[in-house]
Amino acid sequence: MSSAPRFAxxxxxxxxxxxxxxxxxxxxxxxxxxxxPVGTAATVKAxxxxxxxxxxxxxxxxxxxxxxxxxxxxxxxxxxxxxxxxGWEQPILTDSGGYQVMSLAARxxxxxxxxxxxxxxxxxxxxxxxxxxxxxxxxxxxxIVMAFDQLVPTTAPLDEQAAAMExxxxxxxxxxxxxxxxxxxxxxxxxxxxxxxRRASAEALxxxxxxxxxxxxxxxxxxxxxxLGCLDFAPGQLPEASPRYxxxxxxxxxxxxxxxxxxxxFDCVLPxxxxxxxxxxxxxxxxxxxxxxFADESGPLDPSCGCPVCATxxxxxxxxxxxxxxxxxxxLMTEHNLGFYQQLMAGLRSAIADRRLAEFAAGFRARYLG
Amino acid sequence: MSSAPRFAxxxxxxxxxxxxxxxxxxxxxxxxxxxxPVGTAATVKAxxxxxxxxxxxxxxxxxxxxxxxxxxxxxxxxxxxxxxxxGWEQPILTDSGGYQVMSLAARxxxxxxxxxxxxxxxxxxxxxxxxxxxxxxxxxxxxIVMAFDQLVPTTAPLDEQAAAMExxxxxxxxxxxxxxxxxxxxxxxxxxxxxxxRRASAEALxxxxxxxxxxxxxxxxxxxxxxLGCLDFAPGQLPEASPRYxxxxxxxxxxxxxxxxxxxxFDCVLPxxxxxxxxxxxxxxxxxxxxxxFADESGPLDPSCGCPVCATxxxxxxxxxxxxxxxxxxxLMTEHNLGFYQQLMAGLRSAIADRRLAEFAAGFRARYLG
Numbered sequence: 001m002s003s004a005p006r007f008a009x010x011x012x013x014x015x016x017x018x019x020x021x022x023x024x025x026x027x028x029x030x031x032x033x034x035x036x037p038v039g040t041a042a043t044v045k046a047x048x049x050x051x052x053x054x055x056x057x058x059x060x061x062x063x064x065x066x067x068x069x070x071x072x073x074x075x076x077x078x079x080x081x082x083x084x085x086x087g088w089e090q091p092i093l094t095d096s097g098g099y100q101v102m103s104l105a106a107r108x109x110x111x112x113x114x115x116x117x118x119x120x121x122x123x124x125x126x127x128x129x130x131x132x133x134x135x136x137x138x139x140x141x142x143x144i145v146m147a148f149d150q151l152v153p154t155t156a157p158l159d160e161q162a163a164a165m166e167x168x169x170x171x172x173x174x175x176x177x178x179x180x181x182x183x184x185x186x187x188x189x190x191x192x193x194x195x196x197x198r199r200a201s202a203e204a205l206x207x208x209x210x211x212x213x214x215x216x217x218x219x220x221x222x223x224x225x226x227x228l229g230c231l232d233f234a235p236g237q238l239p240e241a242s243p244r245y246x247x248x249x250x251x252x253x254x255x256x257x258x259x260x261x262x263x264x265x266f267d268c269v270l271p272x273x274x275x276x277x278x279x280x281x282x283x284x285x286x287x288x289x290x291x292x293x294f295a296d297e298s299g300p301l302d303p304s305c306g307c308p309v310c311a312t313x314x315x316x317x318x319x320x321x322x323x324x325x326x327x328x329x330x331x332l333m334t335e336h337n338l339g340f341y342q343q344l345m346a347g348l349r350s351a352i353a354d355r356r357l358a359e360f361a362a363g364f365r366a367r368y369l370g
Numbered sequence: 371m372s373s374a375p376r377f378a379x380x381x382x383x384x385x386x387x388x389x390x391x392x393x394x395x396x397x398x399x400x401x402x403x404x405x406x407p408v409g410t411a412a413t414v415k416a417x418x419x420x421x422x423x424x425x426x427x428x429x430x431x432x433x434x435x436x437x438x439x440x441x442x443x444x445x446x447x448x449x450x451x452x453x454x455x456x457g458w459e460q461p462i463l464t465d466s467g468g469y470q471v472m473s474l475a476a477r478x479x480x481x482x483x484x485x486x487x488x489x490x491x492x493x494x495x496x497x498x499x500x501x502x503x504x505x506x507x508x509x510x511x512x513x514i515v516m517a518f519d520q521l522v523p524t525t526a527p528l529d530e531q532a533a534a535m536e537x538x539x540x541x542x543x544x545x546x547x548x549x550x551x552x553x554x555x556x557x558x559x560x561x562x563x564x565x566x567x568r569r570a571s572a573e574a575l576x577x578x579x580x581x582x583x584x585x586x587x588x589x590x591x592x593x594x595x596x597x598l599g600c601l602d603f604a605p606g607q608l609p610e611a612s613p614r615y616x617x618x619x620x621x622x623x624x625x626x627x628x629x630x631x632x633x634x635x636f637d638c639v640l641p642x643x644x645x646x647x648x649x650x651x652x653x654x655x656x657x658x659x660x661x662x663x664f665a666d667e668s669g670p671l672d673p674s675c676g677c678p679v680c681a682t683x684x685x686x687x688x689x690x691x692x693x694x695x696x697x698x699x700x701x702l703m704t705e706h707n708l709g710f711y712q713q714l715m716a717g718l719r720s721a722i723a724d725r726r727l728a729e730f731a732a733g734f735r736a737r738y739l740g
Contacts, residue, residue, distance in 0.1 A: 042690065046697040071665065071690040079668055079686050087682045276697075295441065298449055312457045316449050320412065320441040327416040327646075330697055 007184040007211045009243050013353045017235070017262040020352040023212075023243055025184070027083070027143055028090045030058040032243060033259045033352075035345045036093060036267040037338055041066050042076070042086045045272050046330045047338065049088040055307065055335065056342030059091040059143070061267045064136050065100035068126065069119045073139040081141030093144035093267070095247075096133045096175070096188075102151055110150060112167065130174035134181075143183040146214065147175035154192045154222045165190040165197050168216075169204035176208050184211035186245060189238065192217055193230050202237035212243040215263070219248040228257050235262035252281060252344055253369060256361050259348050271341045275334030278322045282340070283367050289333065294319040307339030377554040377581045379613050383723045387605070387632040390722040393582075393613055395513055395554070397453070398460040400428040402613060403629045403722075405715045406463060406637040407708055411436050412446070412456040415642050416700045417708065419458040425677065425705065426712030429461040429513070431637045434506050435470035438496065439489045443509040451511030463514035463637070465617075466503045466545070466558075472521055480520060482537065500544035504551075513553040516584065517545035524562040524592045535560040535567050538586075539574035546578050554581035556615060559608065562587055563600050572607035582613040585633070589618040598627050605632035622651060622714055623739060626731050629718050641711045645704030648692045652710070653737050659703065664689040677709030 004026045011021035023030040037044045037052055039060045044052045052060060062082055067073060079085050082092055098115075101108055105117035105126075114129025133148040149168040152160055168190045179185045187210035191197030205213060215234050218227050227249075235244045245265035246258050255266055271281065278290040282302035287294075289301070300310035301318065309318075309332045321329030344364075351360035374396045381391035393400040407414045407422055409430045414422045422430060432452055437443060449455050452462055468485075471478055475487035475496075484499025503518040519538040522530055538560045549555045557580035561567030575583060585604050588597050597619075605614045615635035616628050625636055641651065648660040652672035657664075659671070670680035671688065679688075679702045691699030714734075721730035 041694050041696060042687070043696050043698040046701070048698070048701065070694060071686070075666065075686070078666065079684060085684070085687050085690075087687075296445060296448065314449060314455070316441070316445070317412070317455050317457075320455075324411050324440060326411060326413050327697055327700055328413040328418070331416070331418065331701065 006182065009212070009241070013355070015352045015355045015357040016260065018259050018348075018352050018357050019262070019264065020349045021264075025091050025143055026182075028058060030091060030265075031345075031349060032264040033255075033345055033348050034058060034265050035255065035341045036061045036265065037341075038063075038267055038269045038272060039086065039088070039092075040269075041070065042082060044334075044338075046276060046327070046334045047272070049086065051335055052088070052338065053090065055338040056346060057090075057338065059093055060088060062092050062094045062140060062142070063100060064094050064097035064133060064140070065104065065128075067094075067140060068097065068128075068136050069121055069124075073136040077139040077141070083141055091143035092140075093186075094137045094140055094142035094146065096146040096148040097128045097136070098133070098149045099151055099248075101128050112170075114148070115150075130171045131178040134175055134178040138181045142181065144212070145179060145181055145183060145185050147172045147185065147187050147210070149188045149190060149216060151190070151217055151220070152192070154217065154220060154226070156192070158192075158194060158197075161190075161192040161194065162197055165192075165201050169201060169208075172205060172210075173208050176210070186210055186212040186214050188214040188216035188247070189234060190217050193222065193226055195233050198230070198234045199237050202234075206239060210242070212245060212265075213238040214245040214247050216247050218246065219250050219254070219268075224251075224254060224257075227254070228261070231258055231261040231263065252341070253365065255341075255344065256348065256364055259352075260357065260361060271337035272334050275337045276330045278329075278333065279337075280318070280333055280340075281337050284370075285368050289315065289318050289322050291319075301336050302340065305336065305340060306343060307336050309333075309336040309339070376552065379582070379611070383725070385722045385725045385727040386630065388629050388718075388722050388727050389632070389634065390719045391634070395461050396552075397513055398428060400461060400635075401715075401719060402634040403625075403715055403718050404428060404635050405625065405711045406431045406635065407711075408433075408637055408639045408642060409456065409458070409462075410639075411440065412452060414704075414708075416646060416697070416704045417642070419456065421705055422458070422708065423460065425708040426716060427460075427708065429463055430458060432462050432464045432510060432512070433470060434464050434467035434503060434510070435474065435498075437464075437510060438467065438498075438506050439491055439494075443506040447509040447511070453511055461513035462511075463556075464507045464510055464512035464516065466516040466518040467498045467506070468503070468519045469521055469618075471498050482540075484518070485520075500541045501548040504545055504548040508551045512551065514582070515549060515551055515553060515555050517542045517555065517557050517580070519558045519560060519586060521560070521587055521590070522562070524587065524590060524596070526562070528562075528564060528567075531560075531562040531564065532567055535562075535571050539571060542575060543578050546580070556580055556582040556584050558584040558586035558617070559604060560587050563592065563596055565603050568600070568604045569607050572604075576609060580612070582615060582635075583608040584615040584617050586617050588616065589620050589624070589638075594621075594624060594627075597624070598631070601628055601631040601633070622711070623735065625711075625714065626718065626734055629722075630727065630731060641707035642704050645707045646700045648699075648703065649707075650688070650703055650710075651707050654740075655738050659685065659688050659692050661689075671706050672710065675706065675710060676713060677706050679703075679706040679709065
């Protein structure tokens with residue numbers, strides 16, 4: 001572990017604004033563009049860590065908000081950190097808690113110091129601030145720590161968005177000063193859909209200096225067209241030499257379009273959550289396996305897929321499992337969906353390396369959206 | 371597959387009434403004494419087939435009643451049979467449906483022909499008879515087919531028990547005559563707790579002739595002492611040269627005591643069902659992982675266990691998963707419990723081979739019940 005760098009991002013090829021490369025870290029390499037499965041409560045739901053890894057994930061995401069409430073950051077630290085606790089040895093990125101504290105917690109109250117809130121689990125009172133978020137992420141043993149930020153809807157008045165962005169930049173500086181981990185620290189660009197606010201945010205972050213930069217505040221209901229409009233300018237405002245991470249995105253076609261616009265990292269609950277409700281992603285678009293037409297189909301979820309689920313089980317079997325409420329249904333649907341996403345990322349990486357991304361993306365869209 | 375025998379049971383060692391050996395079948399060998407995980411609805415709940423196999427299972431059980439109702443025996447046959455449908459290549463034993471049709475179905479009506487009943491899923495009307503049960507088990511592609519029988523409680527008046535046993539023996543003959551599979555057929559001894567009825571049942575079955583013989587009608591609430599009392603004579607009434615299968619048993623200490631009384635095969639939902647409700651079997655007895663005292667325990671579920679779960683995860687982590695309602699909690703608890711049962715069976719087999727079963731059983735009980 002000692003010979004590996006703390007954090008080094010090397011781009012090996014680019015195609016238009018898209019690029020492919022590797023982030024080298026102590027716990028392993030992250031091939032970019034990368035998709036990070038979400039492991040909210042110290043588990044990628046319905047998946048064993050070895051199967052997450054086998055699907056092709058180099059890194060997963062953990063949620064500060066959920067883990068601080070249950071089982072508690074100090075407890076995880078006493079038990080040897082999040083990697084050991086959940087049995088995942090590769091890198092983990094942890095979010096700052098800023099998003100969940102606004103979307104999930106009850107009775108939250110935001111001030112310059114941070115956010116006071118009540119747990120959605122038991123109503124207990126807690127506080128998150130840049131300093132406490134850095135503290136918790138260090139206790140978890142996070143490899144990539146996210147700065148603590150404040151989110152407002154993209155539909156909020158511009159002065160509210162500006163104020164939240166400016167506070168987020170003050171919090172980004174406090175996050176940087178409080179950060180004491182031996183991993184990497186990412187800043188988060190805010191500013192809604194406004195190009196000027198995004199530019200001001202990017203400049204503030206660059207002035208502070210981070211290992212990587214996230215585009216935050218998108219994928220919160222603004223719609224794909226508005227999001228892609230923002231991604232036409234936002235990634236270009238961030239340093240070329242650092243990874244750019246689009247938080248909370250997205251659908252497979254969102255991911256392809258964002259890679260075309262220069263994004264290197266993604267996380268989203270979609271493949272795992274959909275897997276638990278019967279939605280499977282396939283090369284020909286999503287399907288709901290509960291649909292009666294699948295009851296007798298002997299073929300795999302996706303004939304073009306190389307995942308272990310498609311190699312072994314039929315649509316008819318998955319239909320039966322999901323209809324019957326069997327846990328194995330959630331397990332296998334999730335494993336396929338994660339495999340589908342990771343195969344998409346591998347396809348994007350090799351298309352960029354071969355400078356045929358436009359062709360790859362057109363072929364993907366023709367089948368997936370066709 | 372063609373060089374393997376249809377069904378051959380070879381005892382390699384015995385110790386008292388206990389014996390160890392191998393049942394050789396076309397789809398694989400079954401080491402006895404054997405524990406069969408229950409795969410009710412074409413899935414051992416919360417387990418991938420490869421993990422069931424890795425835990426040490428040579429054979430699993432499927433339920434005729436459940437599968438005939440959903441997804442349907444004819445559908446499974448069209449899809450290539452139960453093994454292919456669920457991705458399990460080793461032998462499968464299917465029950466006859468006789469037990470569930472009395473315990474789960476609604477508005478059942480028993481006559482000499484068979485049992486008419488309504489599905490517990492949707493109220494649809496169905497019929498099971500010796501002939502239909504053999505037909506369904508053949509459609510599923512079962513390796514070990516169970517004769518269709520009629521159960522009554524062990525507390526029923528003796529004349530009712532005698533009548534049910536005698537009908538079961540007529541149904542056993544009809545099962546034998548209707549059986550057309552290329553696997554094995556087992557008869558089921560009935561007669562409650564009565565030695566005379568059990569003897570008459572055994573003689574009737576032997577007269578018909580089966581590949582193996584089950585002790586049926588136990589583990590239905592009579593208590594361990596009564597069950598073991600019956601097992602003091604019932605297995606000895608069945609052919610020495612054939613496997614003896616105790617249906618629906620049981621707790622680990624039940625299994626040990628039944629092996630001491632000459633039983634070769636077991637099935638029970640206990641390890642899988644308990645795994646989904648937070649109960650873990652350990653060498654020092656069962657524990658409920660939801661108990662608050664496990665929240666900070668860094669050690670494995672069972673320090674004496676060699677399963678992958680105990681090699682990787684702490685009690686604290688499993689406590690967290692189960693408390694949080696995470697699917698992975700059910701998965702890992704089930705995997706451990708099945709591993710615990712299979713390690714117990716392996717221990718029993720090698721103790722019998724070494725003729726030190728009494729010592730093994732005493733050591734097991736001192737820790738497990740102590």
